Amino acid sequence: MIIEIGDKLVSTELFEKEFVCNLKACKGVCCVEGDDGAPLTMDEVDLIEDHIDDIKPYMTPEGIAQIEKSGVFYMDQDNEPVTSLNKGRECSFVTKNEEGIYMCTIEQAYREGNINFNKPISCHLYPIRVKKYRTFESLNYDKWPICDDACTLGEQLKVKVYQFLKEPLIRAYGESFYAELEKVDEELQKAK
Numbered sequence: 001m002i003i004e005i006g007d008k009l010v011s012t013e014l015f016e017k018e019f020v021c022n023l024k025a026c027k028g029v030c031c032v033e034g035d036d037g038a039p040l041t042m043d044e045v046d047l048i049e050d051h052i053d054d055i056k057p058y059m060t061p062e063g064i065a066q067i068e069k070s071g072v073f074y075m076d077q078d079n080e081p082v083t084s085l086n087k088g089r090e091c092s093f094v095t096k097n098e099e100g101i102y103m104c105t106i107e108q109a110y111r112e113g114n115i116n117f118n119k120p121i122s123c124h125l126y127p128i129r130v131k132k133y134r135t136f137e138s139l140n141y142d143k144w145p146i147c148d149d150a151c152t153l154g155e156q157l158k159v160k161v162y163q164f165l166k167e168p169l170i171r172a173y174g175e176s177f178y179a180e181l182e183k184v185d186e187e188l189q190k191a192k
Helices: 042-050 052-058 061-070 105-111 145-157 166-173 175-191
Strands: 002-005 008-011 073-075 081-083 094-096 102-104 128-132 137-141
Touching: 002 175, 008 175, 042 052, 042 081, 052 105, 094 105, 102 105, 166 175
Parallel strands: 008 137
Antiparallel strands: 002 008, 073 081, 094 102, 128 137
């Protein structure tokens, strides 16, 4: 089912499914698996290009070599910008921490105060995938087997997808949109 909130069409799966990232279990493999790089907006491309010297200290030599060769992004099969990939596989902006967990170097630079923007919103919002149309956007839950442990942890902790993604949802759409999601959730609970 779909709920309309302003110019957004929101899948009810965001209220029905439970999800909490479990990096100890999955090791952040979403940064290295998949068919393309992470979706970017052109504003994000500009920000990354403008601040690449602040991000490079967190990157792997392979990632730096890739972006110096090909740039920070490429256009995917839908002609949309996505992050560059190392050898067509892992995101050029990924590194591994001492626990063997893949981490975003853009996010690391942000958390340490070296840049003023976080990782791409498409990554921050995952497992929500946003599709933009001319007059509206759709927000859908993306089920991916590598996130099964996140679903299990979400069920154990009783955290719904939209609740887990409060920070990125507010980042993307504002406090009032998130408040609307909470109202919709209350109404859906009453209707059960």
